[in-house]
Amino acid sequence: MKLFATWKAALSATIPVAGEPMFALAEGSAGVDSSRGRSTDVKAAQSSVPAPQENRPAKAEPILSCRDLWKVYGGDARRVRAILAEGSSRDEKIARLIAEGANPSVAGVSLDVRNGEILMVMGLSGSGKSTMVRCLSRLIEPEAGEVRFEGLDLLQAKPADLTEIRRRKIGMVFQNFGLMGHLTAINNVAFPLRVQGMALADRLAKARGMLELVGLAGREDCLPHQLSGGQQQRVGIARSLITDPDLWFLDEPFSALDPLIRKQMQDEFLRLQAKLHKTIIFVTHDFLEAARLGDRIAIMKDGKIVQIGSVLDFLLNPADDYVRSFVADVPALRVVKAGQIAVPAKEPFSSQGDPVVNADESIESTLKCFLGGAQRVVVRKADGTIAGVIDHNLIKSFLGRTNSGHA
Amino acid sequence: MLEAFPNRQSLTALGCFGALALAVLAVMFGRELSWLAQVPASFSLPVSNWTNAAIATFSTEFRSLFRFVGDALNWQLKTLQSVLLDIPWSVMIVVLTLGALRIAGPGLAALTATTCLYIVFAGYWKESIATLTLVSLGLPLACIFGAALGILAHSNRYVAAAVDAVLDVMQTVPAFAYLTPLIVLFGFGPVAGLVASVLFALPPMTRNVKVGLDQTPRETIEAAEIAGCSRLQMFALVRLGAATRQILMGLNQTIMATLSMVIFAAVIGGFEDIGWEVLRAARRAEFGNGIIAGLVVTLLAILLDRVSEAAFVRERQPQNKLSAPSFWGLAVLAGGVVWVVIAPLLPSPAQLSMRPYLAPVLNDSLMSVSVYLSTVTATLKSVITTYFLLPLRIGLVRSLTPAIWGFEMSPALMAIYVTVFCGSALVLAFRQQVGAALGVLFAGLLLYTGFSGMPWLPLIAGLTLVGWWLGGIRLAAITAGGLMAIAVSGFWPSTMFSAYLMAASIITAIVLGGLLGVLAAEYEPVSRTMRPVNDFLQTIPPFVILIPLIMFFQVGDFSSYLAIVAYAIVPMARYTEQGLRHVPATQSDAGHLAGCTSLQLLFLVKFPAARSDIILGLNQTIMAALAMLAVAALVGSRGLGQDVYIALSKADSGMGLLAGLSIAMIAMISDRFMRRMAVR
Numbered sequence A: 001m002k003l004f005a006t007w008k009a010a011l012s013a014t015i016p017v018a019g020e021p022m023f024a025l026a027e028g029s030a031g032v033d034s035s036r037g038r039s040t041d042v043k044a045a046q047s048s049v050p051a052p053q054e055n056r057p058a059k060a061e062p063i064l065s066c067r068d069l070w071k072v073y074g075g076d077a078r079r080v081r082a083i084l085a086e087g088s089s090r091d092e093k094i095a096r097l098i099a100e101g102a103n104p105s106v107a108g109v110s111l112d113v114r115n116g117e118i119l120m121v122m123g124l125s126g127s128g129k130s131t132m133v134r135c136l137s138r139l140i141e142p143e144a145g146e147v148r149f150e151g152l153d154l155l156q157a158k159p160a161d162l163t164e165i166r167r168r169k170i171g172m173v174f175q176n177f178g179l180m181g182h183l184t185a186i187n188n189v190a191f192p193l194r195v196q197g198m199a200l201a202d203r204l205a206k207a208r209g210m211l212e213l214v215g216l217a218g219r220e221d222c223l224p225h226q227l228s229g230g231q232q233q234r235v236g237i238a239r240s241l242i243t244d245p246d247l248w249f250l251d252e253p254f255s256a257l258d259p260l261i262r263k264q265m266q267d268e269f270l271r272l273q274a275k276l277h278k279t280i281i282f283v284t285h286d287f288l289e290a291a292r293l294g295d296r297i298a299i300m301k302d303g304k305i306v307q308i309g310s311v312l313d314f315l316l317n318p319a320d321d322y323v324r325s326f327v328a329d330v331p332a333l334r335v336v337k338a339g340q341i342a343v344p345a346k347e348p349f350s351s352q353g354d355p356v357v358n359a360d361e362s363i364e365s366t367l368k369c370f371l372g373g374a375q376r377v378v379v380r381k382a383d384g385t386i387a388g389v390i391d392h393n394l395i396k397s398f399l400g401r402t403n404s405g406h407a
Numbered sequence B: 001m002l003e004a005f006p007n008r009q010s011l012t013a014l015g016c017f018g019a020l021a022l023a024v025l026a027v028m029f030g031r032e033l034s035w036l037a038q039v040p041a042s043f044s045l046p047v048s049n050w051t052n053a054a055i056a057t058f059s060t061e062f063r064s065l066f067r068f069v070g071d072a073l074n075w076q077l078k079t080l081q082s083v084l085l086d087i088p089w090s091v092m093i094v095v096l097t098l099g100a101l102r103i104a105g106p107g108l109a110a111l112t113a114t115t116c117l118y119i120v121f122a123g124y125w126k127e128s129i130a131t132l133t134l135v136s137l138g139l140p141l142a143c144i145f146g147a148a149l150g151i152l153a154h155s156n157r158y159v160a161a162a163v164d165a166v167l168d169v170m171q172t173v174p175a176f177a178y179l180t181p182l183i184v185l186f187g188f189g190p191v192a193g194l195v196a197s198v199l200f201a202l203p204p205m206t207r208n209v210k211v212g213l214d215q216t217p218r219e220t221i222e223a224a225e226i227a228g229c230s231r232l233q234m235f236a237l238v239r240l241g242a243a244t245r246q247i248l249m250g251l252n253q254t255i256m257a258t259l260s261m262v263i264f265a266a267v268i269g270g271f272e273d274i275g276w277e278v279l280r281a282a283r284r285a286e287f288g289n290g291i292i293a294g295l296v297v298t299l300l301a302i303l304l305d306r307v308s309e310a311a312f313v314r315e316r317q318p319q320n321k322l323s324a325p326s327f328w329g330l331a332v333l334a335g336g337v338v339w340v341v342i343a344p345l346l347p348s349p350a351q352l353s354m355r356p357y358l359a360p361v362l363n364d365s366l367m368s369v370s371v372y373l374s375t376v377t378a379t380l381k382s383v384i385t386t387y388f389l390l391p392l393r394i395g396l397v398r399s400l401t402p403a404i405w406g407f408e409m410s411p412a413l414m415a416i417y418v419t420v421f422c423g424s425a426l427v428l429a430f431r432q433q434v435g436a437a438l439g440v441l442f443a444g445l446l447l448y449t450g451f452s453g454m455p456w457l458p459l460i461a462g463l464t465l466v467g468w469w470l471g472g473i474r475l476a477a478i479t480a481g482g483l484m485a486i487a488v489s490g491f492w493p494s495t496m497f498s499a500y501l502m503a504a505s506i507i508t509a510i511v512l513g514g515l516l517g518v519l520a521a522e523y524e525p526v527s528r529t530m531r532p533v534n535d536f537l538q539t540i541p542p543f544v545i546l547i548p549l550i551m552f553f554q555v556g557d558f559s560s561y562l563a564i565v566a567y568a569i570v571p572m573a574r575y576t577e578q579g580l581r582h583v584p585a586t587q588s589d590a591g592h593l594a595g596c597t598s599l600q601l602l603f604l605v606k607f608p609a610a611r612s613d614i615i616l617g618l619n620q621t622i623m624a625a626l627a628m629l630a631v632a633a634l635v636g637s638r639g640l641g642q643d644v645y646i647a648l649s650k651a652d653s654g655m656g657l658l659a660g661l662s663i664a665m666i667a668m669i670s671d672r673f674m675r676r677m678a679v680r
């Protein structure tokens, strides 16, 4: 009872009134760091117990951030810039741009991505996901806004600097693969190294290793059109990783894969990320994938980010009907992990007798323990320390507040 | 959908009706209204003299430059030729066959060997080597300049527009037309022909390079950008690589164009190549030699096309066990061994030539065949000439005489004629088919006057109006300006003669080609037999077709007409078949369900659905006919083609260029018309 109250208090600290979004998404403030906000609150309420549940990297300066980013297709370039330069609100600007016959594909997006974080981007087709990613890597020039990477203003960077940054620090996987049709798989993978001037033997050796990693050993000498869509995508993934970039953009990297390979690639992705700690922006259409892989999720609509936050935020407090439609059929029991709702035990306790689950197991498996008659479940982190506990009431309230309650 | 009443369509109809009325007046009062009927003498300007003067100034101004380039090319030609001639024929055959084996597989290797042996025994080894020399010198030049232009056009939008316009003209002006100024610049001889070949073969290279570079997929470019490509790397590693396939396709076309023009340029003479032999044989009516030499040209063309296609265009499978260096090493070794061991034992090609024995026999037997068939061919010729060609050229008014048709255009007949045409036009007009009504009236007038009697001003006015209706003020301006320019430079009568020849052959090509296309679309065996014939007709250099035509039908309009038809029929048949085959199955199923007979299905469902394909084919047919016009002039028709040809022999570059430009002008105007029509 007490425990439940604590958790609820922790939640209600950020949810003043039920039904309102957990985080107000004011103009240009879509980038409020929700997880950080919440964990601070939890900490405040629970000063005696160390560390909140989620195994996120510690607080850090954002490595990539953008402010009020606009990309407008069509329309008269000069008029578009004039409209964007005005002080009016975002929605006003959008309305005026559309009236001009222009198409704001990215509309005033602001966001921060921390070092080592995985940000998943979702949204309907045409909502501007790819365009936003392209702006962040400056493949296309935004009409307005600012993009900072490691403190450097990317949009103002000189061509030589930009080239250097891209060679060393940025990798990207493209929705339609973007392979060079005239190069074999291995040469495609080695291409970034070739551009950097690495010797032939060295780069081929590295590329061969990379292809092995993505499960394409033996297909080195195939031309792209001799590979299936999924295989081509894996070549693209291998290519994007070969320079060991710090910042990794993935535009629907797994969409072309069959479910089995996709699952394998996701596992591989998580394994890699546990080792490499890259900063990742990952576009996907699959909420389960987003929940599984991401630290945070951003949902876009008509070029705007309508909500950004953790899986739990989306399940508990979808910002509007559009967002709700994304999570409507999501099996909350399966996507939320035990570690995400466990609360630290107030009084010291002995874990004897209570079943123990791992923090990254789903609520579903926790539920099984309760069905087995347990009163509470102890949640253990990967490193063996105790993350917290989940008791009967907590699970009940969780079921009640998510759609899994109706299921 | 209501438009204001005096809309473009009704204005055009009214205007065309007016033009028709004017034309009728001009025909009726030819003497009083002669300025309306014929281009007045005072109207023409000495444009061709001005052009000549300009070219003369240009050539004296840059004489040393052209002399230098000409000498350099001449030296290269001579050197390469003597090097190639020094290689014994047996060595050449072994190396070429091995090369074809490597590049294109055993089938084409066999064809290579056969062709080479045929050339040796036909006694045309030296001449074929001369042709090969021209091709192997012209090809790299065309590739280099063509690719450079393509890259320029790729990198700048304005250059692209300019290049595009120039290429359009270059591809429609018959090559004969720029031979003449080239002779002025480079002197009489093979160099002018070589330069003409380079000019002629360069557009496909330019076009394909530009398209290839432009079409690099966006994400490929972006992936390269993320990899941090510099501009040079982007071009060399990414765009060029992505364009390779397209460029190789261009290379295949460039090779064929070079060969075709090298054969063509033989009319200048001076290099004793195989084209010259064909031409000489045709001129002297030595059909035995003509056929033997024509077959050499045909085999060479087919061989070059197939081998280069196999090498560049088709997917290459790594089938050979030997690596490339070791294979070519072996090939050279084999060549060397043959050179040292076998070649000295073999007689020279001249000694091996069977032609002295073969040609007379062939000639005699061909002659007897043509004599044997002469009743048939003569009847065919006279029937088509009397009842189709003549009325189109000089009109019923002059062909309907007792001497030609056996009876006269009596007033009663005339009345019937007018009634039939005006009546059907009226009926059509009542059915709201104003366009068709105007078409019927125009056809009636044309049939009456023929192309030569067609009043020029009303014709230009009518065409301009149609151009306005189809493509707005721009197309109207192009039409009026182009036709007026032709009239002013004094080429109107020639143009009308060419128009007659074109109309006759195009009508025939449409009817026959369309029929073949329909048959091919309906019956697979027809399609299968037609394909190689079409390939053959499109591959061989056009003037090889002329030899059998002269043989059976002698020199004259009729042979020109047949030559043009043979060349122009291919696109019509191809596009019709393709269009009909691509009609969605659901549409023809719907037709079947509605209870169409198969003819109804064809006319009510399939033709309309295949319309844009067929119009495209029609456009290609017109272009092919125009391209053939100058060649057909070799067998003695009049018109613009002959003007070009005469200019060549008189070295009158002004006249040649202007006549050529007139053809290009007609090509351009009709191309625009057809494209607009396809969209409507």
Ligand SMILES: Nc1ncnc2c1ncn2[C@@H]1O[C@H](COP(=O)(O)OP(=O)(O)OP(=O)(O)O)[C@@H](O)[C@H]1O
Pocket: A073, A074, A103, A105, A123, A124, A125, A126, A127, A128, A129, A130, A131, A132, A175
């Ligand atoms: N090069 C372009 N020119 C014009 N408009 C563009 C261009 N690229 C994208 N757009 C427009 O921008 C909008 C967003 O496109 P974007 O490709 O970013 O969508 P997306 O969210 O990635 O969709 P999907 O899930 O289908 O990949 C669309 O309305 C599209 O029409």
Ligand SMILES: [Mg+2]
Pocket: A129, A130, A131, A175, A251
């Ligand atoms: Mg996309």
